[in-house]
Amino acid sequence: MRLLVLGRGKTGSLVAEVAAERKHHIEVAGATENPACAALTPEKLRDIDAVIDFTTPHTVVPHIEAVVNAGKNMIVGTTGWDQDLDRIKTLVAHHGTGFVYTANFSVGVNLFLDVARAAAAALRHDYSGQIFERHHVQKKDAPSGTAIAIQHVIRESSAPAEALQITSFREGDVVGLHEVVLESGHDRIYLCHDAKSRRGFAEGAVRAAEWLASKKGFHDFKDIWREL
Ligand SMILES: NC(=O)c1ccc[n+]([C@@H]2O[C@H](COP(=O)([O-])OP(=O)(O)OC[C@H]3O[C@@H](n4cnc5c(N)ncnc54)[C@H](OP(=O)(O)O)[C@@H]3O)[C@@H](O)[C@H]2O)c1
Numbered sequence: 568m569r570l571l572v573l574g575r576g577k578t579g580s581l582v583a584e585v586a587a588e589r590k591h592h593i594e595v596a597g598a599t600e601n602p603a604c605a606a607l608t609p610e611k612l613r614d615i616d617a618v619i620d621f622t623t624p625h626t627v628v629p630h631i632e633a634v635v636n637a638g639k640n641m642i643v644g645t646t647g648w649d650q651d652l653d654r655i656k657t658l659v660a661h662h663g664t665g666f667v668y669t670a671n672f673s674v675g676v677n678l679f680l681d682v683a684r685a686a687a688a689a690l691r692h693d694y695s696g697q698i699f700e701r702h703h704v705q706k707k708d709a710p711s712g713t714a715i716a717i718q719h720v721i722r723e724s725s726a727p728a729e730a731l732q733i734t735s736f737r738e739g740d741v742v743g744l745h746e747v748v749l750e751s752g753h754d755r756i757y758l759c760h761d762a763k764s765r766r767g768f769a770e771g772a773v774r775a776a777e778w779l780a781s782k783k784g785f786h787d788f789k790d791i792w793r794e795l
Pocket of ligand 1: 573574575576577578579596597598599601602603604621622623624626643644645646647669670671672673705765768
């Protein structure tokens with residue numbers, strides 16, 4: 568495939584590396600090459616099969632609008648734009664393009680969501696719960712998109728009166744650590760996912776681009792990762 572990777576940062580650069588290893592043709596645009604979406608005109612995207620975005624919460628929505636309006640498929644890993652999700656779903660449906668989004672492209676975290684979903688039953692048995700997340704100090708959004716996804720799946724499966732509280736820590740170079748703690752008067756359950764590197768995110772994003780090649784519509788990675 569011919570892939571355009573937006574973002575030369577910690578994750579975008581790994582995505583380009585993994586995509587090259589998987590024999591795709593790669594172009595990369597960082598902030599310098601893409602002011603005001605300059606790299607995303609219909610002419611520039613003509614020969615591109617899909618665009619993968621790992622940039623910033625402030626730039627990602629204009630990127631999405633430009634790519635979808637140009638009729639191209641898109642894989643978005645950038646977090647912190649949930650307020651625009653419904654509008655983007657409508658835009659994708661209108662243009663008949665393919666789109667995959669998740670706050671976390673790691674297969675391990677998606678398995679962890681299933682574990683959290685099962686453990687949420689505790690909230691119907693006098694347990695209270697909390698979510699903790701730790702990331703490196705440069706991370707721009709808090710709470711993390713993954714912590715919000717964990718909060719959603721727990722809410723969906725146990726319907727607690729209030730969403731579990733999320734506490735965020737920003738320290739050192741932590742790649743991403745998420746904990747769910749469920750506590751009763753008698754015991755405590757700890758669930759923890761600790762990312763050792765960004766490689767899992769990059770592999771998930773590239774494999775999602777391959778999966779999307781023959782598809783249309785807006786897809787959440789948590790619903791499709793088993794098919795990769
Ligand atoms: N979904 C997942 O699995 C997952 C995993 C990891 C991270 N993330 C998310 O992905 C995003 C990026 O994370 P990161 O850790 O890689 O951040 P990062 O190291 O700060 O990289 C962000 C990059 O975005 C580039 N950028 C900014 N504006 C741009 C524009 N208009 N066009 C193209 N590139 C632009 C920057 O380019 P310059 O260097 O040129 O300024 C920078 O290299 C964050 O939102 C993070 O939460 C998601």
